[in-house]
Amino acid sequence: MQLPENLKKYQDATPEEKDRRLIxxxxxxxxxxxxxxxxxxxxxxIATGLSKKCRWNGQIPGDEIFSVAQHSVGVSRLMGPRPEYRLMGLLHDASEGVMVDLITPMKREMPDFVAVEDHVQAVIYTHFDLSITPEMDRALATADRLCLEYEANEFERCWTHMQTDRKFTEVFDMPIMGCADSKRLFIAEFNSIVTEILTS
Structure with a gap:
């Protein structure tokens, strides 16, 4: 898969530099x-990385994390009945499992980071044979925002223009999970969606 123009500068690295940046x-x-x-x-x-990354920059009450993996399952379940939509929802933050995540205010000031993240995300979608349409992007934006509001209510985060007062745990009828359980949940959700795609 071709690199975007703004990332091609990274191809000019020496072999030693390329070796040092391997993850x-x-x-x-x-x-x-x-x-x-x-x-x-x-x-x-991907599942391992997402299960160990905490949403909300880790700034939530208590001593446990709320993982990006569990968030991703929530978004997937808000994407409607079509399995390819649900797979997109499940994988929409998969680049964070490969890379690190940055909070949005930092991303606004770091266009190179965003370009790398967008490229990794696009490659992941390609690997899983997902052709993202504008309709899918709109559905994802709606589902991601709604899931975020459920999380905000769960963790007592105050936002303006909230559309709901429901909490994540009640909407999805699941507890906040630790790393191991959220990783298993993510993989099980992936397997269920892919089985549906392959047998439909």
């Missing part, structure tokens, strides 16, 4: 986010 997943797989390719995608590594 190793928990499976042992090595990948380079600056030249990310579909064959580098590993669901286990």
């Amino acid at each position: 190793q997943g928990v499976t042992g797989a090595l990948y380079d986010v600056f030249n990310f390719q579909p064959w580098m995608v590993n669901l286990h590594d």
